[in-house]
Amino acid sequence: MNYKIGVFTAMGMLALLVSCTTKPELRTHISDILNQIDTLSYTQPEKAIHIIDSTLNNSESLTALEKTKLTFNKGEILFLNDNYIDAINTQLSTLEAFKSLNESYYVGNCLITLSSAYLHLQAFDKSQEYALQALNVAQEIKHEKLLSKAYNRLFYLHFHLKDYSQALQYITKSDSLITKSTDTTSIIATKSNIASLYLQLKQYNKALENYALAMNLSRHSSDVKTLVTVLNNIGFTYIEAGDLDSAKKFLKGAATLNKNINSINAAPFKGLGNVFLLDQQLDSASYYYHHALTAYHQNSNFKDKVEVYDKLVAIAILEQDFQKALSAQKKRDSIQRIITATEKDQLLSFANVKYEVKKQETELQYQKEINNANRLLFISIALSLLLLLITLIVFYVNLKLHSKNKASALEQKLLRAQMNPHFIFNALAAIQNITLEGDPLKSSQHIAKFAKLIRQNFDYVRKDKISLDKEISMITNYIETQRLRFNNVFNYQIDISGVDDSTKVFIPPMLLQPFVENAIEYGVKDKKDTLGLVTICIRKEGSSLFFSIEDNGVGRNEASKHKRISETEHATDVFLERLNRRKKKEELSFTIEDLYNTDGQPIGTKVSFTLILI
Structure with missing residues (x-):
């Protein structure tokens, strides 16, 4: 629904811009400039800002109100064109100027723009702070239009926070005020926002009722694009309601109107x-x-x-x-x-990885050259000693290489086994069931997630290191697929702290999946009394990265009564061997803890370990 809210936010801000361009204290030529800016704010925003800057540069003849009003309009245009940071900085200075001029109405409008910009930046506390200030100003000056905008702003905030009951209260107050006005654009925006809210609440009849009101108003206005948006929203509402024939009708109508206006x-x-x-x-x-x-x-x-x-x-x-x-x-x-x-950082990270690989290849080549030189030296000293030495070297190198290749092959084989056929077939069967139940859209979403998981496993298993964000993405896809398999019998939670940029932290791939699989298969899957929960905690501590995987399942002792756990132990051995090969003593940090309540009853299992990042 974000695109619907965004459209009508812009409509509301345009109405705000139009409503703020006429004031008796402004001289005629300044009012003419502001009217010209209104017509350019959407179609040619750069030109509109250029006109404002040019007028402000010749500010000797401008009054304080005219300067502030021009700057205010510049902030509005920046907001309408998604330059939220610049809009905030501009309107903060304008806010103080309007306060010094005792222009309470414009103070309220500045506060509303600031609330809107911070909401787009997801700074919800700041957005609420400025919206409530705007509400106080509107109530003090008893300005119904400003009051309606403040209520509307609080509606957007609670809508984004999915607090729909509170959002409904605010938009209802806004609607009761705006309906009395002749501002058709604002009324359409308000009715559409009410409809969007009812759509989220799955009250489709009320949503369609409000969209119908917005549509009738749009038909009598010259704004065809607004009518297209309303028709499109009605179509999507009918999709949600399951009335596909009606959805086709309105969506085709929207497409036809777009074609007529070459949009x-x-x-x-x-x-x-x-x-x-x-x-x-x-x-x-x-x-x-x-x-x-x-x-x-x-x-x-x-x-x-x-x-x-x-x-x-x-x-x-x-x-x-x-x-x-x-x-x-x-x-x-x-x-x-x-x-x-x-994303520049990802490109730099990729370049660094290539550099490290090239460096290792160069060092290996250099070592080979040294070995060749030594071999020639030994030949010149004594044939017998050389033959003996070569025999020993070849035997040692072959033994070491064979051991290394065997360990590497075993590790790759076991890593690939994490995406085992049993898991794949069960996941596909679950997706097939959804399809047979007549929900192809949901099944297509799960197919996309499952395909991404398969691709991630085959991509990452060939790498020595991957970024932390890729590991988290892969484990999230894996857990979501398991939730689909087991019909959402458990939830999960991933908590990350101390990591400023997860794309710059690199770890061995697929470390978490064996323990998450154990938590699901032997812990929460068979939990009877309460909903299972798997919690993954990742915490950066200096130059180390701490991991823990905790479940509230039946415990290892109970699981061992019903299931063989030899595969679990084998996966643990491979995990410890992988840490051991890093030669950082990380395997010493590995622990598996059985969790008990105060009565001594098992309440789950916790696995934890620490990686050294340098």
């Missing part, structure tokens, strides 16, 4: 793709998803393209056209790589 909007096509996928009309779903991709290509919307390609992969798998699935997956992955490539 690039992929949302209706994406919605139609979802409808036909749910209706198991795979050809039509694919057709509309490709239309959505065409629109996304023009907008360079990479994240949405990745989402659509995930759907196309799922469709191809359902059609058993694995070549098409592979082609779509390759395109999806190429776009994902574009997104990833924008």
Whole structure:
């Protein structure tokens, strides 16, 4: 629902911008400049800001109110175009200026913009602080429009926090105030926000009722794009309600209006793709998803393209056209790589890894050259000693190499065994059950997660180190797949502390999975009395990284009565051997603790160990 809230946030801010451009104290030519800025704020924001800066540079003839009003409008334009940090800095200075001018109405508007910007930055405490200040100002000056905006701002905050009951109270207050006005744009935004809230509460009739009011108002306005947005939202509401025929009707209407006004909007096509996928009309779903991709290509919307390609992969798998699935997956992955490539730190990390590999190869080559030189030296000294020495060296090197290759092969084999056929078949069976139950959208989501887990296992098993964020992503996908297998009989929690950037912390791959698997298979899966919980704690302590995997399951003693635990012990031996090969004494930190309550009853198991990062 974020895209719906975002659209109407922008509409509300535009209404705010328009409402703040006329004041009797402003001279006519300044009012004309502000009116010109209004028309450019969306279509040509850079030009609008240039006009404001040029006017402020010639500020000798401007009054204090005119300077502050121009700066305020600049902050609004920055906010409307997603420059939230610059908008905050601009409006903080404007806020103090309006306070000194005793302009309470504009003080309230500044506070509302600050609350909106901080909400987009997910600084919820700051957003609430400024919204409540705006509410106090509006109540003091008894300004209904400002009061409605303050209530609306508090609605957005609680909506994002998923506190829907409180959000409903605020938006209802806003609606009671805004309905009395003639501000059609604000009324449409408020009705749509109410509908979005009811949609989250799954009260579809009330959601459609409010969307219908917004649609009727949009039809009588000249803003066709707003009408398209409302029609699109109605379509998505019908999808949620399970009325696919009605969803098609409104989404096709939105697509037709977009075509009439030559607007690039992929949302209706994406919605139609979802409808036909749910209706198991795979050809039509694919057709509309490709239309959505065409629109996304023009907008360079990479994240949405990745989402659509995930759907196309799922469709191809359902059609058993694995070549098409592979082609779509390759395109999806190429776009994902574009997104990833924008992160400078990841590129630097990749460069560092390549440097380390090259350094090791150079050192190995240098060592070989030394060995060759020594061999020639021994030949020149004595043939017999040389033959004996060569025999001993060859025997020793071969024995060491054989031992090393055997250990490496065993480790790789056991690491790959973590994604064993038993687990794969059970996971696929669970996904098949969802599909047979008539929920292809949910099954496609699980297929995408499962495919990502398989890809992660085969990618990471060939690496010596991976970043902590990749390890967490892989273990999260693994746990979600296990939850699907066992019908959500347990929950999980991952707590990370002390790590500033998980993309810069590197650890051996797939360390956590054996112990998480044990916690699920031998602990929480068979828990009867309460819901199982697996907790993973990761804590950076200086140059070390502490890990613990804890479950509230039946305990090892109880599990051993019903299940063989030899595989668990074998996986532990391999884990300790992997730590031992790092030669940092990390294996000494490894502990397995049986947990008991005050009555001596088993209440779970806790595994912990520490890695040295340097």
